[in-house]
Every structure is written in structure tokens, then in C-alpha cells.
Amino acid sequence: MVAQLRTELEARDGEVVAVGVGLPGLVDRRGRLRHAPHLPGVVDLDVAGPLAEATGLPVVADNDATCALVAEHRLGAARGVHDAVLVTLGTGIGAGLLLGGRVQRGASGFAGEVGHMVVEVGGRACPCGRRGCWERYASGSALEHLVAEAPSSRPDAEVLGQLAGWVALGLANLVQVLDVERVVVGGGLAALGEALLAPVRAALAAAAEAAGGRVRPPVTVLGAELGEQAGAVGAALLARERLGPGPSGAGGLG
């Protein structure tokens, strides 16, 4: 399929020089998807290798939220910012971390698995094998759960308020640890726009007031500008920067 995509793109836009792919889960530095709680049965899957073979092109595979952060940092809601966290609120929750102007991947490439921070000890069971993970309360799956429990079948203000409280709880923890100046909210739930972001900002401000008060400058919370495409755009940017020809090929994005 990717090989066919290459043919189509080259017919339309000219030469394709590299492939970038964003994957949901723990992606190591060789482009293997090591663990993916939301893709049952996928364990230690080599993605970059077979894709390179199928396309005859160099391939970069990275975590999808990290890719989304790269895109938003270069082209979207985190432009011009040095310290930011992007969270993708979808089936689960992922995060991309930008600290001191550089994208962070950690020692193994697995940094930013914020969806599996435990926010309720002994809470809801998570596909990762633990209980009480943040993504069980603040993701798209969590919203479905809240809607199922509510009297109305649509997410009303009360349900969104509950969801926003859980989203803000995790974000407040991240701000405490990382001291970022900007939070970008992406993933499927970002489509809710201000209906979600406004109560998240209010809850986050209340949490900040309680911890650090006026000392800590307010954190700006913005919706992702590139929407659902952010991961794909970021993966392409990473591939072009790392593997493409030209003066920028040395890997400025890290």
C-alpha cells in the first residue's frame, strides 16, 4: 500500500525521498514498535525494516505523539516555543515533549507515555495491564464511558466538565514536572474545541493557584492546529530532515 502511495505521490508532486511513519506505542530508536496497548497482538513489530524494503526508501518510524509535537512545533500551535508538551487525547493518551527547544525521547525512545501515569490507585483496568491510568479517565474512550453513564446520550456540559477535570489533573502533573510554557491538545478529542479547552484551562488555573500560586507563570493551553494530520505531517518532517537530501538533512529536529 505504501509502495502504491509512493507511485501516486511521485506522479503528482515529484520525487519521494524518504518515508516517515508515526506509531501508537513504544517505538525504539531502530523503528520497531515494541509495545502497543491499543493494538492487541502487536509486540516487537519491525515497521521501518519491511517498509524500507517495500518502498526502496529510507524510513523513519517514531511515536505518533512525538511526530505530532514536531509538526505543531514547526508549523502549528507550538511555534516559537522552547518548552511545550503536546498530548493526544484519542483512544488512549500519548505525549510529545519539547524541552529547551529539543524534542525529547528519553533513554530508550519511550519518553512521554503519560497516558499510563496512574491517577487513581486501584482504578479502572487499562489495556497496559495496570489500573487507574490517566487515559482511562481523560481520553476519547473515557468520554464514551462518561456518556454511557450519563442520562443524555450526547456529551453535555456536565460530562465535558468531568472529562475536563480529569484532563486538567494530568496536565497539572505534567506542568509540575516539566515546567512547560505551552500545552497543545491534539488527538480526536481536540475536535471538541473550546467546549473542552475552556473548562480544562479553568481547572488547570485552579490547580496552578494551589501549587505555586502567582510564582508560576500561566501556561497557555491551545488546540492542535494541524488536527488529525499532525502525526503524519510530523513523521514526514522527521523523515525529510533526517534522511532527505539537502542542507537540512543533518537532522535538525533531533
Ligand SMILES: [Zn+2]
Ligand atoms: Zn495503562
